Amino acid sequence: MSIEKVVIIIPTYNEALVIESTIDKIFQSVAANESFDIHVLIFDSNSTDNTQSIVSKLQNQYQNLHLRTELQKSGLGAAYLQAMRYALNEMSADIIFEFDADCSHQPKYLLPMLEKIKAADVVVGSRYVRGGSIPKNWGWHRKLISVFGNYVSRLFLTPKYRDFTSGFRATRRQAALDALPEKFLSNHYAYKLQFLWLLHQNKSRIVEFPIDFLDREKGVSKLPSNSVADSLRVLFILRFQALNEYLRMCVVGLSGATLQFIVFNLLRQTMTPFNAAQFAVIAAILCNFALNNRFVFRKRLGKKRFQKISSLGLFLGYSALMINVQSYWLSFGVHIFGQGYIKENLLMMTGIVLGSFLNYKLYSGVIWKRPKSPLGDFVS
Numbered sequence: 001m002s003i004e005k006v007v008i009i010i011p012t013y014n015e016a017l018v019i020e021s022t023i024d025k026i027f028q029s030v031a032a033n034e035s036f037d038i039h040v041l042i043f044d045s046n047s048t049d050n051t052q053s054i055v056s057k058l059q060n061q062y063q064n065l066h067l068r069t070e071l072q073k074s075g076l077g078a079a080y081l082q083a084m085r086y087a088l089n090e091m092s093a094d095i096i097f098e099f100d101a102d103c104s105h106q107p108k109y110l111l112p113m114l115e116k117i118k119a120a121d122v123v124v125g126s127r128y129v130r131g132g133s134i135p136k137n138w139g140w141h142r143k144l145i146s147v148f149g150n151y152v153s154r155l156f157l158t159p160k161y162r163d164f165t166s167g168f169r170a171t172r173r174q175a176a177l178d179a180l181p182e183k184f185l186s187n188h189y190a191y192k193l194q195f196l197w198l199l200h201q202n203k204s205r206i207v208e209f210p211i212d213f214l215d216r217e218k219g220v221s222k223l224p225s226n227s228v229a230d231s232l233r234v235l236f237i238l239r240f241q242a243l244n245e246y247l248r249m250c251v252v253g254l255s256g257a258t259l260q261f262i263v264f265n266l267l268r269q270t271m272t273p274f275n276a277a278q279f280a281v282i283a284a285i286l287c288n289f290a291l292n293n294r295f296v297f298r299k300r301l302g303k304k305r306f307q308k309i310s311s312l313g314l315f316l317g318y319s320a321l322m323i324n325v326q327s328y329w330l331s332f333g334v335h336i337f338g339q340g341y342i343k344e345n346l347l348m349m350t351g352i353v354l355g356s357f358l359n360y361k362l363y364s365g366v367i368w369k370r371p372k373s374p375l376g377d378f379v380s
Contacts, residue, residue: 005092006093007041007091009041009043010041010043011044011101013044026107029110030107033114036114039064039091040062043086044068046070068082074187078183084096094172095171097110097171100168109125116207116209117170121171121204123169124207124209133213150162152232153231157238164193165192171199175204179199180195185234186230189231190233252288259284260352263283264344265341267279267280285323288359289315292363318366325355329347333347
């Protein structure tokens with residue numbers, strides 16, 4: 001069995017006061033490890049102090065210490081995205097860690113979190129599960145920002161996770177490849193919200209591991225003054241994107257349902273309810289497929305012909321099933337309640353309503369599921 005490669009990513013900007021201590025503590029904490037091949041990747045955003053020279057000197061001491069730089073400071077989210085691409089594409093990482101330069105994330109949790117990820121896709125170092133904590137000496141405003149931010153995130157997105165804003169996270173390679181966007185909505189701390197949400201949407205197995213978060217002792221906090229507004233902006237966009245897609249699918253579904261009623265009532269004059277329902281459902285299905293392709297899930301199809309053929313094949317297979325289900329539903333209802341214009345249309349409506357919930361789940365999760373994110377090559 002091959003040993004998995006772990007890359008601990010640490011973005012830096014003017015961290016000369018703490019970076020040597022952090023690197024030393026990390027390598028000391030994993031020294032006894034024999035289960036993983038652990039590397040540290042420092043991604044420096046053009047520090048104006050001697051952060052880079054300190055890391056370069058330490059590379060003589062630690063073989064698994066790596067340094068990459070960007071020419072201009074782009075923000076925490078952008079730095080992490082570049083570093084993740086480099087770790088996945090160039091270093092062939094099996095697991096990537098997000099880690100703070102100031103050791104607010106304690107290295108003693110690295111190996112326990114790696115044990116947890118053996119049965120998961122993502123392990124979040126969580127301050128808000130039982131056993132976790134935030135610094136007691138934090139001012140009320142800092143505590144309010146952190147607690148309120150997570151409460152609002154859970155309210156807007158999902159209550160499944162306690163710590164949406166944790167910056168201490170281990171993610172498996174495939175989960176990261178599938179979830180990473182071309183660009184985060186935020187170049188700052190709010191990237192954490194989006195990345196966890198994308199991992200959740202891709203149905204990654206996410207577990208939370210309790211940590212005691214420490215406040216930095218040296219250096220200056222990098223928390224932007226507009227972090228609350230930026231986080232709220234990202235949350236609104238993420239929720240709107242999910243809701244917007246669902247609402248557009250509902251409009252498409254309503255168009256298909258209207259066509260289904262029209263075709264059914266026209267054909268019912270010369271056909272049995274069963275046969276009329278079959279033709280009506282076929283018309284609605286063709287209408288739904290064309291409109292969903294054009295207006296709802298167009299961005300998910302990508303440019304590959306295989307993706308489009310695969311979606312069409314899955315859609316036709318599912319549609320063949322639904323034609324029979326709705327036809328037999330109507331036939332069964334007519335057998336129980338008898339024929340009649342109002343009865344038959346009410347039965348048709350109930351079939352459409354019940355089928356719409358299943359349609360959305362299968363349309364968004366299987367037929368037009370989100371494509372895997374193609375990560376571009378890193379450019380230094």
